[in-house]
Amino acid sequence: MITDAQIKQNGVKALIETLGLVEAERFIVLINRESFDYTKWRKTLWQGKSVREISEEAMKFRNENKRHTQENPK
Secondary structure: OOOHHHHHHHHHHHHHHHHOHHHHHHHHHHHHHOOOOHHHHHHHHOOOOOHHHHHHHHHHHHHHHHHHHHHOOO
């Protein structure tokens, strides 16, 4: 298990790698500005989708982003 500090650090790193620095900062500001209920959001995130549909979307996302990962290794 990793520490809370490591989770935050990894999260910010993931945001920056995915969105870029400016958009990552905008995302953080938006989350802090709005009242955001993560639990409610998570419960409705895949509402109405089957496990197969979620899996297919995840595989599609992975395949579409594989090239980006290969071009920008960590």
